[in-house]
Amino acid sequence: MARLVFEGLAGSELVAETFGVADDPGVLLIDDGARDWRRIAIALAEAGRYVVRLESDRGDEPEAALAAIRAVLASLEARPVLLGAARGALLAAMVAGEAEEYLATGLILIDPPAVSDARRATALAALRQPVLVVASEADAAGVAAHIADAEFVASAASAEFAASDADDALSAVLLDFLERRVPQSPPEYRAGSDQRTLRDALGCFATGVTVVTTRTVDGTPVGLTANSFTSVSLDPPLLLVCIAKSASSLSAFEQARHFAVNVLHIGQQPVSGRFARRGEDRFAGTDVETWDSGVPILSHSLASFECAHEAAHDAGDHVILIGRVERVRFEPRRDPLLYFRGRYRRLHFS
Ligand SMILES: Cc1cc2nc3c(=O)[nH]c(=O)nc-3n(C[C@H](O)[C@H](O)[C@H](O)COP(=O)(O)O)c2cc1C
Structure with a gap:
């Protein structure tokens, strides 16, 4: 003692x-x-x-x-x-x-x-x-x-x-x-282990939260919450997001010539929840605008990237969607909405 x-x-x-x-x-x-x-x-x-x-x-x-x-x-x-x-x-x-x-x-x-x-x-x-x-x-x-x-x-x-x-x-x-x-040895994933352990391991990587949007061929706005967003290249300006093959809007993203990635700020947690839940009118109550391509842009987001569809690569149970950035607007003062270990977080300065 x-x-x-x-x-x-x-x-x-x-x-x-x-x-x-x-x-x-x-x-x-x-x-x-x-x-x-x-x-x-x-x-x-x-x-x-x-x-x-x-x-x-x-x-x-x-x-x-x-x-x-x-x-x-x-x-x-x-x-x-x-x-x-x-x-x-x-x-x-x-x-x-x-x-x-x-x-x-x-x-x-x-x-x-x-x-x-x-x-x-x-x-x-x-x-x-x-x-x-x-x-x-x-x-x-x-x-x-x-x-x-x-x-x-x-x-x-x-x-x-x-x-x-x-x-x-x-x-x-x-x-x-x-x-x-609360096991003493840290949990370990090996190929073939249960998927939950792999999800928990991947959840150690803290991310921001985005809502990815586009329109179907008949012009209906669609979108979903995604934290798989990553910058890819500055020259040319490319980014990517991974969309689950089970997502109802996947075919819209594969077919559309443009899409947008809206990075959420801390006040937009309800928006993230809405765009991840089924059976709701996701765009109701959300201010939406259009820029050059006509895809829905969520107004007042921390950043919105309007992109041309560059490529879509098959990857397991997801499709990697690559966009070429055509226009960006961002808000330099607000804090991001964060996601870590399956929960929303905020920046914490001690
Ligand atoms: C924080 C967070 C991050 C998410 N990230 C992704 C993602 O990167 N890709 C994806 O396909 N789904 C992701 N999802 C799940 C989708 O938002 C959710 O399954 C959505 O309902 C799919 O759209 P659908 O209902 O139209 O099929 C995420 C959900 C949350 C809450």
């Missing part, structure tokens, strides 16, 4: 105990003070986790406690799993659920208090990480209603948790969850 001192609020010091090796994947334990966590922390460390136990007794001031947890998270080099018990579970869920960024790789909530207000319900509903809830069956049902896809383990109802080796039983439950849902 070692001690770490973090810079807290207004120059205050936050002291934390650490267990294990700092290079191992982290678990930030937000202590409720009701249980002696030492044996469990040691068990996790022996199984290859770096446990930081935050000693933050800030009474009834949730804002101060939340700020303290955020300060510790900001100072850790990699995002940990948040493990909170009782009031600590509530704080963990609020920190992760209210953050715009992905602050934690998973959450373990032990005996979380009842969800008694809208703020807590919203925070729980916003969790996108793997979540384990250890609670009595009655309490678990209340929390379950708010978190999609959480795993539950009954605590009070289970004989093991009441026994003298309760720490061992709880450690085993925690390690089983961590090893399955």
Whole structure:
């Protein structure tokens, strides 16, 4: 065990105990003070986790406690799993659920208090990480209603948790969850592995988001959200976007002599959602203009590239569409809409 001192609020010091090796994947334990966590922390460390136990007794001031947890998270080099018990579970869920960024790789909530207000319900509903809830069956049902896809383990109802080796039983439950849902060795894709792993790997490449537009032969505007946009050449000026063969507008893009790529700014997330969903009038409620070729240009985008169809190459389940840029307009002041690990993001300057 070692001690770490973090810079807290207004120059205050936050002291934390650490267990294990700092290079191992982290678990930030937000202590409720009701249980002696030492044996469990040691068990996790022996199984290859770096446990930081935050000693933050800030009474009834949730804002101060939340700020303290955020300060510790900001100072850790990699995002940990948040493990909170009782009031600590509530704080963990609020920190992760209210953050715009992905602050934690998973959450373990032990005996979380009842969800008694809208703020807590919203925070729980916003969790996108793997979540384990250890609670009595009655309490678990209340929390379950708010978190999609959480795993539950009954605590009070289970004989093991009441026994003298309760720490061992709880450690085993925690390690089983961590090893399955937040594995220590990074996931690996090999040819033939499942497609989901490959998607997750490709999702490590952060991109902007575009809406690619054109018209069908009868003049109907079509478009879809695409993040496969890449610049190709300056001379001649070429860019590309990959369109799925399953996209309903593929034939329109293959046949049209022109298309446009509209790069979205941070305020256009709803536009991205609309152009990725089926069964909606994608152009309704979106300001559209035309320039020289007549293809729809989404007004006020971060940048719009009007292109002549240069080539279309068959590539697996996609078609690589190459455009020769004829006209561009861009907005130098706004921030881009970003996409990373399957979620929309914004630029973050620290
Ligand atoms: C952020 C994001 C990026 C996407 N990137 C692409 C892409 O590069 N190529 C593609 O064909 N579909 C992409 N899609 C999916 C299409 O937008 C979506 O499947 C759309 O519904 C296809 O149009 P369709 O409904 O007319 O077939 C993306 C979706 C999102 C949300």
